[in-house]
Amino acid sequence: MRLKPRQVEAFRSVMMTGGITVAADAMNVTQPAVSRLIRDLEEIVQITLFERVGARLVPTAEATQLFREVERLYLGLDQIAQAADDIRRHKNIVLRIASVTSLVRPYLHQAIINVVGNRLDIPLVIDVENSRHIWDMVDKNRYDLGFVFSSPRMADKNAVLLHGSSAIAAMAPDHRLASRKIITPADLMDERVLIPGRNSPLRLALDRAFSREDHQPASTMETSMLNCCHFAASGIGIGIVDRTSLHSAGAKVVAIPFEPRIDVSYFAIRPSGGQRIPVLDDIVKRVRELMERPFNNPVDPMFNPPT
Structure with a gap:
């Protein structure tokens, strides 16, 4: 026999009011009906819930423990009801946003300040994840909005192109290759190359470029693109990154176009069929x-267009 909601309601009512009579009034039923519901509940759970002491019903220790669980259930139901009310009124809905590290600062950080500001009616959750995880979670409707790094061909109808450019080689201003007009895989044979993680579209294209040219660097360091920028600025190697990551890192480097050209793009993605939420737009x-x-880099004149 399965528990019935009415039995749990009767138990909760008796626990809260302290007696069958008041509980029956609260539930708008007869006293025998409440007593029967309690007996049925005791039979199902195989626990004695109340002991009669004179004219009073005294909860057992087991009843007190069970009541705690019942209260959690009702609290959850209250929260669901409140959430439904908020959804109906479009109020206090928690918006979940995920972004790759390169876009958090300054872009997403400043956008949140500008758009949300002091609005207390917009609860937010902002996660920092890799692009593959964000694509997957948006597809499962776990995020309302995602900011990802991708190749242009990976865009779909739910993706909005934010910015596109091509890969660059970032290095310290005093590096021996800093005066080059372009950097190719052959130039990097005797260098430590700082490369993004294996799941990055830029990394995949970079691996293909080295494979086609039959030139492998002397050493590599695999890390995030922001770390690639900072390590490059320190002179430890040459980072193959994108301009957006370089801007986010704020690293003082010389940035030289990398060939063969590798196109890189950032997208904002939303769940399929998701409700359009103006604040996210x-x-x-x-x-x-x-x-x-325009991005002004204090070291590289490439990033200082004439005004």
Whole structure:
């Protein structure tokens, strides 16, 4: 025999009111009906829940423990009811956003400040994850909005292009290759090359470039693109990164185009069939505006367009 909601309701009512009579009034049923519901519940759970002491019903220790679990259930139901009310009124809905590290600062950080600001009616969860995880979680409707790094051909109808460019070789200003116009795989044979992780579209294209040219670098260091930028600035190697990551890192490096050309892009992605939420549209718009601004690098004249 399975538990019935009415039995649990009767138990909770008796525990909260302290007696059958008051519980029956609260439930708008007869006293015998409440007593029967309690007996049925005791039979199902095989626990004695109340002991009669004179005219009073005294909860057993087991009843007190069970009541704690029942209260958690009702608290959960109350939260669901509140969530439904918030959804109906479009209020206090927690918006879940995920972003790759390269876009958190300054882009997403500034967009949140500009769009959300002091609005207390917009609870947010902001996670920093890799692109593959974000694509997967958005597809499962676990995130309302994702900012990812990808190749242009990976875009779909739910993706909005934020910014596109090509890969560059980042190095310290005093590096022996800093005066080159372009950098090729052959130039890197005697260098330590700082490369992004294996799941990165840039890394996949870079591996193909080295394979085609039959030139492998003397040494590699695999890390995040932001770390590639910082290590490159320290002179430990040459980082193959994108301009957006370089901007986010703020590293003082010389940036030289890498050939063969590797196109890199950033996208904002949303769940398929998801409800359009204006504040998220505004965040996407603001991130794109910020990414389209010229990036001034104090070291590399490539990043200082004439005004």
